[in-house]
Amino acid sequence: MSGRALVQFDKAWWGRSTWRDNWPVEHSSFLLGLPSGYAAEWEQLKTSDASVGRMHRTQGVCQVIHCTAADAPPALADLGRQYDLCFALGIVLTDPHTQQGVHLTLFRSADHTPFSPLDKRLIEWLMPHLIAAEQASYLRTLTTLRETQGAYDETAMAVSDRYGVLLSMEPAFASMLASEWPDRPSNRLPRQCNPQAGYSSHNLHITSKPVGDLVLLTARRRSSLELLSTRELQVARGFAVGQTYKEVARNIGMSPCTVRHHLRKIYNKLGVTRKAQIAQLLHLTDG
Known part of the structure; x- marks a missing residue:
């Protein structure tokens, strides 16, 4: 059963971010029913959005938001009216694999009822499962690509965001990184490897291919x-x-x-x- 069948909503925003200087820095965004520029528009107004701090301080607890309420910050209320976002239900959880904050916000238009306490509890229960499902989808993508290229292909693949945080990788990819950088952080690319430009040395060659907000990385050991x-x-x-x-x-x-x-x-x-x-x-x- 999908989340939409459990909790009715018109639009949604799923994304990953890191917390820096008391504000989230968006790493990747996936929008449903909203234009691609919505996240950038909200980014300009985020310091006015008090719900952001509440969601990060009380992770795993849904915040019920009236986007166009009389006491809402005027610019945020205007953004809500522009996209017919009247009611919102937002939640943040830290992904233990990447240490990123994963956020989900569901929206309803003005002709719907506000989100109920039951909606809130259902999303709080569902959120960890959604994060696990996202991770599984990355693994399925890598498995499909591996089957396409052949099981004995000498390359190894991974998925990262545009900041180099590794969302999923094949064991051989991790092994190649460890050989090149023994002390690298386990959940991200080393700083020498630009996720959007790749990397090349005497021993290792990594190419990158943008896939929406994410990057598909392919690594291979270089022959002498x-x-x-x-x-x-x-x-x-x-x-x-x-x-x-x-x-x-x-x-x-x-x-x-x-x-x-x-x-x-x-x-x-x-x-x-x-x-x-x-x-x-x-x-x-x-x-």
Whole structure:
């Protein structure tokens, strides 16, 4: 049974935020029946909204709000009238996984009755289950993507918000982060990794793809072969199939002396000392 079947409402706002300087900083928003700019409009007025502080101080307890009451702050009342938001029921809970405040506000228009004490109790009971359901939906998304890409794909995926808070991740993603940053916070990306731009080092490559207010992250370990230039890779492939210095030089169109110079650089970049080791690395990469 959906929350809408339990408690009737016209519009809704679900989001995640962190508490900073006594006010919430919105990380992600999901709106139902409201325009995409509503959250930004409210953001300009949030210091007038006393219900925000009450919800964060008494987490898990619903606040019943009359948006257009005579004693409501004028700007907030105007916002309510603009979007036909007369009555509201709001609640905040901290997600133990991300340590973010997760908020839900349900709205009713002026031609409906105010929210009842029963509505309030039902949402208080339902809220922890909604947070768990959201987490499960992220896991299902990752599972579906994994099935699409193949179980043996060498990438690992995660979902974060635009601030880098990790909402869900595959175990391999956590392992890759731990290898690169052993002391990183467990619930967010390291500061060196921009969730909207990705990350690339000698060992790790992370790409990002916006999905609404969230970000899909895909990580993979970089092969040491990626450190080679195009010419160096040509030389490496020649030696890997057993060619001599002269054969490699003739096939590529360079002098044997230049081939030797490239080979020294290849050894240094790959951390190997023998041509057979180059062949092994190429065999592993090419499958």
